[in-house]
Amino acid sequence: MPREFKEAYKNKTRAHNGNLGEHYWQNSGNYVIEAEIIPGSWKIIGKQTILYTNNSPDSLSEIVIKMYPNHYKKGGVRANKIPLKNLTDGMVISNLMVNGEVVNLNMDASVSNLAHATKEKNKNSNISVSYNSTFLTLEFNQPIPPNSTTKFSMDWETEMPSIYVNKIGAYDGESAFMGYWYPQIAVYDDIDGWDKNEYTGAQECYTDFGDFNVKIKVPKGNYVFATGDLLNPKDVFSSEEYSAYVLSKTSPENTNILNHKTTSKALNSEATWFFKAENVRDFGFGVTNNFNWVANATAVENKVVSSNIVYSHKDEKNLRDLLNTQNKSIQYLSNKLPGVAYPYNSFTSFIGVPEFDGMEFPMMANNGFSNREISNNLMTFHELAHTYLPHWVGINEVKYSWMEEGWATFLTFKFCQDFYRDTAFENYELNRAISSYNRSAGKQWETPLFSPSNYMVVRNMHFQQSYRKPAFMYLALEHLLGEKLFKICLKTYLNRWKGKHPTPFDFMFTFNDVSGKNLNWFWKKWVFEYGYADLALTKIESSKVVIENIGGLPVPVSLKLTYANNKTSIINNSPEIWSSGKSNILIEIINAEDLISVELVTDTFPDVNPSNNLLEIKI
Numbered sequence: 001m002p003r004e005f006k007e008a009y010k011n012k013t014r015a016h017n018g019n020l021g022e023h024y025w026q027n028s029g030n031y032v033i034e035a036e037i038i039p040g041s042w043k044i045i046g047k048q049t050i051l052y053t054n055n056s057p058d059s060l061s062e063i064v065i066k067m068y069p070n071h072y073k074k075g076g077v078r079a080n081k082i083p084l085k086n087l088t089d090g091m092v093i094s095n096l097m098v099n100g101e102v103v104n105l106n107m108d109a110s111v112s113n114l115a116h117a118t119k120e121k122n123k124n125s126n127i128s129v130s131y132n133s134t135f136l137t138l139e140f141n142q143p144i145p146p147n148s149t150t151k152f153s154m155d156w157e158t159e160m161p162s163i164y165v166n167k168i169g170a171y172d173g174e175s176a177f178m179g180y181w182y183p184q185i186a187v188y189d190d191i192d193g194w195d196k197n198e199y200t201g202a203q204e205c206y207t208d209f210g211d212f213n214v215k216i217k218v219p220k221g222n223y224v225f226a227t228g229d230l231l232n233p234k235d236v237f238s239s240e241e242y243s244a245y246v247l248s249k250t251s252p253e254n255t256n257i258l259n260h261k262t263t264s265k266a267l268n269s270e271a272t273w274f275f276k277a278e279n280v281r282d283f284g285f286g287v288t289n290n291f292n293w294v295a296n297a298t299a300v301e302n303k304v305v306s307s308n309i310v311y312s313h314k315d316e317k318n319l320r321d322l323l324n325t326q327n328k329s330i331q332y333l334s335n336k337l338p339g340v341a342y343p344y345n346s347f348t349s350f351i352g353v354p355e356f357d358g359m360e361f362p363m364m365a366n367n368g369f370s371n372r373e374i375s376n377n378l379m380t381f382h383e384l385a386h387t388y389l390p391h392w393v394g395i396n397e398v399k400y401s402w403m404e405e406g407w408a409t410f411l412t413f414k415f416c417q418d419f420y421r422d423t424a425f426e427n428y429e430l431n432r433a434i435s436s437y438n439r440s441a442g443k444q445w446e447t448p449l450f451s452p453s454n455y456m457v458v459r460n461m462h463f464q465q466s467y468r469k470p471a472f473m474y475l476a477l478e479h480l481l482g483e484k485l486f487k488i489c490l491k492t493y494l495n496r497w498k499g500k501h502p503t504p505f506d507f508m509f510t511f512n513d514v515s516g517k518n519l520n521w522f523w524k525k526w527v528f529e530y531g532y533a534d535l536a537l538t539k540i541e542s543s544k545v546v547i548e549n550i551g552g553l554p555v556p557v558s559l560k561l562t563y564a565n566n567k568t569s570i571i572n573n574s575p576e577i578w579s580s581g582k583s584n585i586l587i588e589i590i591n592a593e594d595l596i597s598v599e600l601v602t603d604t605f606p607d608v609n610p611s612n613n614l615l616e617i618k619i
C-alpha cells in the first residue's frame with residue numbers, strides 16, 4: 001500500500017473493513033450561478049458564489065480553482081485535436097472576492113524554476129494567486145481554518161467550443177452541450193491533498209459534492225435541459241408545453257413535449273431557466289432551439305422517475321424509441337444489477353452529437369448516435385449506469401477511471417444479456433469487448449490497474465485499462481463469488497460510499513469484508529501486477545490436464561472434454577482455482593482413458609492466444 005494510503009488508515013479516515021473511517025471527512029462547495037449565453041455565439045458570461053466548507057482537520061493555506069474551459073484556450077496542452085479556428089480565450093475570471101476581500105488576480109505569484117523559499121509574496125495582501133494551465137491557486141497568508149465556511153464570489157466569461165469536442169460543445173448553430181463550463185473548487189482529500197492535475201481531456205474529473213442553484217439565460221427560442229429540477233417551468237414553457245411537461249411527470253405513456261416543427265419559439269422569449277440540484281458532483285446542461293422532446297414516467301420503488309429523451313430531429317424515428325430503452329435501463333439498474341433504486345428524480349438523454357460518443361453528467365447524458373439500433377441502446381444504458389459510479393458514489397475519475405468506466409462496461413454486458421435474451425445479440429457487448437481485449441492485452445503499456453489513470457498517455461491504454469480489463473475483473477469476481485454474493489458486495493459498496501470518495505482499497509476491502517473471504521490474492525494479480533488473460537493446455541498426465549497460466553491473471557477456467565463415443569462434457573472452475581498463486585494447475589478428468597480432446601472454452605471470457613487452447617490426444 002502506498003504511503004499516502006497507509007497514512008489515511010493510521011488517521012482513521014478510512015477503515016480496514018472497507019467502511020468510512022471514524023474520522024472520515026470531505027469538503028464541499030455550494031454553487032449559486034447566474035449564467036447567460038450570448039446570442040449568436042456559445043459565449044457564456046457568469047456570476048457565481050461558492051460557499052466552500054473545510055471539513056478537513058487541516059488549515060488550508062491554498063485553494064485550488066479549476067478552470068476547465070482553458071482546455072480550449074489557444075496554446076493550451078490537450079489530448080484532443082481542436083481546429084485552430086475553434087480555439088478560445090479560455091476562462092477569464094474577474095472580481096474575485098474571498099469573504100469580501102478583493103483578490104488581485106493580476107498579481108501572479110508564480111516564479112518559475114525557483115525554490116519556494118525564494119518566491120516573493122505580496123506582503124500587503126493576505127491572498128496571492130498563481131496560474132497553471134487549467135487551474136489557479138490562491139495562497140493565503142492567513143490559512144482557512146478547519147470547520148469553517150468561506151465565501152468565494154466571482155464574475156467570469158468563457159466560450160464553449162463552436163464544434164463538438166471532448167464530449168461537449170456545439171453541434172451546430174442551434175444546439176450545444178455545456179459541460180465543465182464554470183470555475184469549480186478542486187477536491188482536497190485525505191489521500192492527495194489538493195487535486196492539482198491538469199485537465200487535458202484525456203481523463204474526466206474529480207469533483208466534490210455540493211448544491212447547485214443555477215440560473216441560465218438563453219437567447220429567444222432556446223430550451224435548456226440540465227442537471228437537477230427545473231424550478232420555473234411556467235416561465236419558460238407555453239401553456240401547451242407546460243401541460244405536456246406536467247403530464248409527462250406522472251404518465252407512463254409517451255408524451256411529446258416539444259416538436260421542432262411546432263416549437264412555440266415566439267412565446268419563449270429570452271427566458272431565464274432556474275435549476276436546483278442537491279448534493280451532486282457536477283452540473284451540465286444542453287441548449288437547443290430545434291430538438292424534439294419525448295418523456296414519460298417510470299416507477300421505481302416508492303417514487304416516479306421522469307425519463308426524458310431530447311433528440312435531434314435528423315434521426316427522428318430511431319432516437320424516439322430510446323425512451324423505451326432508457327426506461328428498461330432504469331428498471332434494470334434499480335431492480336436487477338446493482339439492484340439499487342435509481343437515486344434521482346429524473347434522467348435526460350440529450351442526443352444529437354454528430355459522432356458516436358457519450359458522456360455522463362449527474363441526472364443526464366450527452367450522447368451521439370449511430371445508425372445501429374443496438375449501439376444506441378447500449379450507449380443509452382452505459383451512460384445511465386454511470387449514475388451510480390462516478391456520480392452517486394463520487395469516484396476520482398482522474399486517478400481511478402477503472403472504478404467507473406469498468407463498472408459501466410461490465411453492467412452493459414449484463415444489461416445486453418437481459419435486454420437481448422434468447423436473441424443473436426445476447427452476448428453482443430461481451431463478444432465485442434472480448435475481441436478488443438484480445439487484440440491489445442498484454443503489452444508493456446498495459447500497466448497495473450492501480451496506476452493513476454491520468455498517467456495513461458497511449459490512447460488504446462485508456463480503453464484497455466479503464467474499460468475492458470476492469471470489466472473482465474468484475475466478471476471474474478462474479479464467477480468467483482457467485483451472482484448472489486457478488487451483488488450483495490456491490491450493493492453494500494455503493495451504499496457505504498454514496499456521496500463519498502472511495503479509493504481502490506475501499507472497494508477491495510468492502511468486497512473482502514462483505515464476502516467474508518480474503519481476496520487479496522485476486523486483487524494482487526488483477527489490480528497491482530502486470531497480467532493478461534491467457535491460459536494454455538500443456539499436457540495430460542495420469543488423468544489430469546495441466547493448465548498453464550501464461551498471462552498470470554486469475555481467470556475462470558472452462559474446459560470442453562470430447563470422448564471417443566463423441567460425447568462431450570464441460571467442466572467449469574471459478575478463478576478461485578488460482579488462489580494458491582501457482583502458475584500451473586491440474587484438473588482431474590473422469591474417464592481420461594476415453595478422451596479424444598480437451599479444449600479451453602473462451603467464448604465468455606478473453607484469452608489472447610487461441611493457438612494453445614486445444615489438446616488432442618493421440619490414440
Ligand SMILES: [Zn+2]
Nearest residue numbers: 382386405408
Ligand atoms: Zn463511460
